[in-house]
Amino acid sequence: MTLGAGRNPSPFFVPQREERKIILLYYKNIKKKGEYIMHDFLSQLKPIREITCLIFGAIGSAITFIFGEWTEGMATLVILMVIDYITGCLVAAVFKNSLKTEGGGLKSSVGYQGLVKKFVELLIVACMYRVDLLLGLDYLRNLCILGFVLNEIISITENAGLMGIPLPAAVTKAIELLNSKSKDEGE
Structure with a gap:
């Protein structure tokens, strides 16, 4: 059928x-x-x-x-590192206004150096954690993280300024003051 x-x-x-x-x-x-x-x-x-x-x-x-344990400080630091790297690449690739290259454009060796610097920052955080354990303290790593977080915020703000985003006068003066102090200490 x-x-x-x-x-x-x-x-x-x-x-x-x-x-x-x-x-x-x-x-x-x-x-x-x-x-x-x-x-x-x-x-x-x-x-x-x-x-x-x-x-x-x-x-x-x-x-x-x-x-050590994954804290909000560590998460904030890693997120800001990623944002800083991305904004730095955007300044160089899109706006051709990077202060780290001659033409202001994107250069792979400069990007690689940026990644190495961020890796070393994380190694310093790891060292501070181990020192905290050694001395029985609980704040050296957090202070180190806080310092690097502030550094990343300054760098992101600088990148925003290089993109042409208008920044408040107080912020630009603070960045100029911090940059001049770091240059004075370097000499």
């Missing part, structure tokens, strides 16, 4: 009772095969998932061991 045999085929074909059973069995078999295929696929991914969890767990444990 074929489906719809002896009838006028139409787009509104409604199968009869026997034909419905055949169609339901067909779709149940397809569904079962699809479930088996998905189950086999997911069972093959299980070792990959376990290895990935192991790797990320080890990285997280190492970061916690090196930097």
Whole structure:
């Protein structure tokens, strides 16, 4: 018996009772095969998932061991580092107004130096955490983080000024004062 045999085929074909059973069995078999295929696929991914969890767990444990607990200060510092790097790249790439290159444009070695500086800042935070542990204190790392956070805020503000974003006079005077003091101490 074929489906719809002896009838006028139409787009509104409604199968009869026997034909419905055949169609339901067909779709149940397809569904079962699809479930088996998905189950086999997911069972093959299980070792990959376990290895990935192991790797990320080890990285997280190492970061916690090196930097201590993940505080709001650390999160703020990392977020501001990313924002500073992005705004610095935008100043050089889009506005061609970077103070660190001759033409003001983007230069990979300058970007690499920026990343290295940020990495060293994080190493200093790690050192302060270890000194805190050694001396039984709980504030050297936080003071270090606070200093770097302020430095990042100043750098982001400078980048905004280089983009042509109008800054309040008090902010520009404060940045000029801090830059002149740092140049005086460097000489």
